[in-house]
Amino acid sequence: MRIRRLVRMAWKSLWLHRLRSLLTVLGIVFGVMSVISMLAIGEGVKEEAQAQIRQLGASNLILASVKPPEPEGGNEGNARVLAYGLLRRDLEAIRLAIPEVRHVVPRRDVPVEAWVGHRKVQATCMGTEPEYLAVAGLRLAGGRFLTRTDGAERAAVCVLGAEVARRLFDHRDPVGELIKAGTHTYRVVGTLAARGEGTGGTAGVGGESDMAVFVPLPTLQERTGDLVRVVTSGSMSSESVELHRITVQAVSADEPVVQRVAQALRALIRLRHDRKEDVRLTVPQELLRQARESKRIFTILLACIAAISLLVGGIGIMNIMLATVVERTREIGVRRALGAARRHIVAQFLAETVLLSVGGGALGVGLGLLLPQVVTWTLGMPTLVLPEFLVLAFGISALVGVVFGLYPAARAADLDPVEALRHE
């Protein structure tokens, strides 16, 4: 009851100077708003990175062929064939030499135009093996994935990524239909569920599967050989790449296991691709660690900004409250004459400061809920507001009110009643 009355009285005198009260709490408002927004952005980035890494698979290690830097004075002959990247012999070596591995899955990518009737889509023909489905964490939408038999028989079958299926067949079921990929014809035996996550980042297995046409690796090899024709700024050149990717799945996602496999793979690559720099190893788990580390730095930075802005906000409130105490010296004297003890005066001014800062905090929370939305809409940045951010920001602003309100309140309470009554 006393508290309610105290708050009501505090509200009354703050309402008397609405504009001033609003301006006073602006520091707190923006402080709290920026704390929440930055936490939300940090959390969104972390969440996205984690989702990406989950998609890559925490127990996976990904070897990818990368085009090595151009040798000096190169690029003269038009018909030059650049050979680089992972070899089928690398695949065998990994299967033989690396322990603690569950699957080793190769993949070869050939850009193709996929046709059905007059519909055309630019896709990637990916030659791979049956285990790819599980290792890349893909799900079937219909039909089946590639089988061992498909490979052994060099069968002309394919499984369509979700986007390819949608663009070629709309809502018709593609299973059983024929498509043309480049100059070859394949029968569709299955379709994949959409992955949809952009381009899949660094070593993404993510969204690229949506635009893929999966075929048995032996079939692709038989039909296209190892040459890939690429057009670079007008001039045509050919590259010879046996495999574009080898996904190695460790027997578990435990960090030591993954680390051991990573080490063994690095040693093997060093041995077999000495100084060629045409193979890159990506370990999603390491990315996760990096993401955590950068989040930690971000959080520390954020905490500093938050502390500074709330400090500034608190000082602003204290400044105004000190002025208010002077302005209301007479009132303080009157209240003391009417029987207010020091603690009553402290309570009165503290109530005003806390109400100010909590009000500012509430306003800041409101804006802090809104701003991340705006950031997401306009910049396309992912954001995530967790309930504990709001509690934290709100709690801190209340604390700021108490801390910065105590001094002005004490000043008010220490005024001599007789002096205060004579003031003005």
Added chain:
Amino acid sequence: MTAIVRLEGATRLYRMGEHTVRALDGVDLEVPEGQYLAVMGPSGSGKSTLLNLLGCLDRPTTGRYWLAGRDVSRLDDAALSRERNRRLGFVFQSYNLIPHLTVLENIEVPLDYAGVAPRTARERSTGLARRMGLGERTDHRPGQLSGGQQQRVAIGRALANDPVVLLADEPTGNLDSATGLEILDVLDGLCAAGRTLIVVTHDPKVATRAHRTIHMLDGRIDREERRA
């Protein structure tokens, strides 16, 4: 008759660097219950200092003060605040109402500090406002009232906790003579109802209504006169 107020050798010194100002210089004073006492004297003679002492807003440098039988001369701030709240009522020259509170809320300030429940407080403040002839104006703010009306609110507020003594420092000082008379009539009414009144004034008209008048000079009681 028992003395509600008893001062014994009360002095109040103000130290001003090298100098010491003797605002009160050994005052003995007894005010029996129900007495209407007027305090007069030239400016700077120590009237307000005396009233502040009697009002427990200040403590004597030396000497003692009994309020309704209790020695309050060495009480701490919290205890003095309590005395002011429960046993004393103040009326000031410039009304000293709190500007952003309504008439009723102003009257409720002392009740609030006494811990009276809001509902009871509202009943009592409404009753006091009616007694002071402010029945129509209970939701107005001080700025919307005339000086006389404001002073009546102040008197209502001073009476809120049913004090044993009502202290007033020049209650008519800011009012024209007609309105001043009105306020004096209100005080007369309180006196008739048995309230102890101590009123500091420059106005000889007040003295004609008081039971007893003391004249201050240089921090002492110079002389006193009683009405038959």
